[in-house]
Amino acid sequence: MRRDHPRRLLSRAGVALAALLFAFLPSATHADSRAPVHGDSRPDAPDQGRPREAFDRLLVSAARQTADYEKARARTDRLRNRVNRLRSETKEAEARARTLAPDAGTASPTDPDPDLDGGTDGLPTGDLGADFPTGLPVDVPTGLPTAVPTAAPTAVPTTASTTASTTASTTASTTAPGVAADARALRAELGQAVTRLHAAERRRTGIRRRLWRELAAAQPGLARPAADCAPGRRSRSPHPARSGWVAPTSDYWLSAGYAAPGGHWRHRHTGQDFAVPRGTPVHAVGPGTVVLVSCGDGFGNQVVLRHRDGYFTQYAHLSRIDVRPGQRVAAGQYLAASGATGNATGPHLHFEVRVTPYLGSAVPPLPWLRRHGVRL
Numbered sequence: 001m002r003r004d005h006p007r008r009l010l011s012r013a014g015v016a017l018a019a020l021l022f023a024f025l026p027s028a029t030h031a032d033s034r035a036p037v038h039g040d041s042r043p044d045a046p047d048q049g050r051p052r053e054a055f056d057r058l059l060v061s062a063a064r065q066t067a068d069y070e071k072a073r074a075r076t077d078r079l080r081n082r083v084n085r086l087r088s089e090t091k092e093a094e095a096r097a098r099t100l101a102p103d104a105g106t107a108s109p110t111d112p113d114p115d116l117d118g119g120t121d122g123l124p125t126g127d128l129g130a131d132f133p134t135g136l137p138v139d140v141p142t143g144l145p146t147a148v149p150t151a152a153p154t155a156v157p158t159t160a161s162t163t164a165s166t167t168a169s170t171t172a173s174t175t176a177p178g179v180a181a182d183a184r185a186l187r188a189e190l191g192q193a194v195t196r197l198h199a200a201e202r203r204r205t206g207i208r209r210r211l212w213r214e215l216a217a218a219q220p221g222l223a224r225p226a227a228d229c230a231p232g233r234r235s236r237s238p239h240p241a242r243s244g245w246v247a248p249t250s251d252y253w254l255s256a257g258y259a260a261p262g263g264h265w266r267h268r269h270t271g272q273d274f275a276v277p278r279g280t281p282v283h284a285v286g287p288g289t290v291v292l293v294s295c296g297d298g299f300g301n302q303v304v305l306r307h308r309d310g311y312f313t314q315y316a317h318l319s320r321i322d323v324r325p326g327q328r329v330a331a332g333q334y335l336a337a338s339g340a341t342g343n344a345t346g347p348h349l350h351f352e353v354r355v356t357p358y359l360g361s362a363v364p365p366l367p368w369l370r371r372h373g374v375r376l
Contacts, residue, residue, distance in 0.1 A: 300342025
């Protein structure tokens with residue numbers, strides 16, 4: 001039997017080891033500009049003197065408050081829709097009552113009734129209050145009116161009186177006294193609905209006020225842009241103007257989503273990433289005002305807009321910025337170009353929707369865009 005030479009055995013052993021390493025070690029690949037490795041790391045605590053653990057606890061608390069705010073907003077929207085429906089029904093019922101019997105005792109069209117005639121129930125439609133010294137707007141309402149529409153002294157019809165018989169109910173709803181009673185009942189129901197709407201709106205604004213102040217205290221340098229943050233040319237509104245809200249960029253595919261887990265983020269991903277090549281145009285999703293243009297932190301070059309519904313949108317990791325703080329922008333207006341500045345593993349757009357302009361108050365961006373008619 002032929003015996004192999006020791007050198008030959010060593011050579012064969014080396015080949016086998018190389019094959020084993022090649023099989024189990026990942027091979028190096030050339031990253032494509034649209035590769036699915038686009039992520040952004042959560043920036044460190046903005047105040048370096050603040051312990052990291054305390055800042056992390058603040059972010060967890062802020063996430064809970066933001067979720068509470070979204071629930072309160074949804075309840076407020078439902079109540080506002082109910083008030084608007086009751087307002088319309090009350091006006092129609094009172095008009096019918098005046099037609100059948102002008103002296104039936106219903107409210108006169110000239111009676112002062114801001115909740116029926118004003119159309120806003122005395123509630124703020126946006127954000128009220130003074131600005132922060134840094135220039136960021138603060139949502140601190142000065143107060144809500146306590147007055148609600150009052151019903152006429154006539155008692156609301158009871159269940160027994162309104163359901164005595166089908167014939168009696170039909171007759172009551174077509175006679176002058178019956179129509180007047182229906183109108184008074186609707187006005188009383190409207191008053192109760194407005195009272196509940198006022199309470200829900202106070203709770204919503206209270207949650208936001210506390211959240212805003214806590215995050216502002218922890219991130220005092222947010223509105224102080226870096227000295228070397230020099231934006232490019234000033235963009236202009238698109239022609240023709242867009243009639244509705246739009247996606248923040250084009251020719252994209254969605255990569256890391258909201259609340260995605262992973263090692264790139266300290267807790268969770270706070271926005272939606274759009275995988276796009278470097279230099280892809282970034283647009284305002286809706287009309288708003290530029291409240292922040294900054295560079296140098298974990299988000300790199302970023303722009304934050306404030307919209308009419310009180311929410312803020314953030315566009316981060318930009319390679320170029322072409323808007324200025326205080327500039328009003330239209331839906332679809334060019335803001336910047338995508339890039340990979342800050343803590344990013346590749347070119348992409350990080351898009352975030354916030355209750356405040358501060359880190360820690362993000363909400364799911366895709367449902368928010370859908371509420372504005374944008375489906376990605």
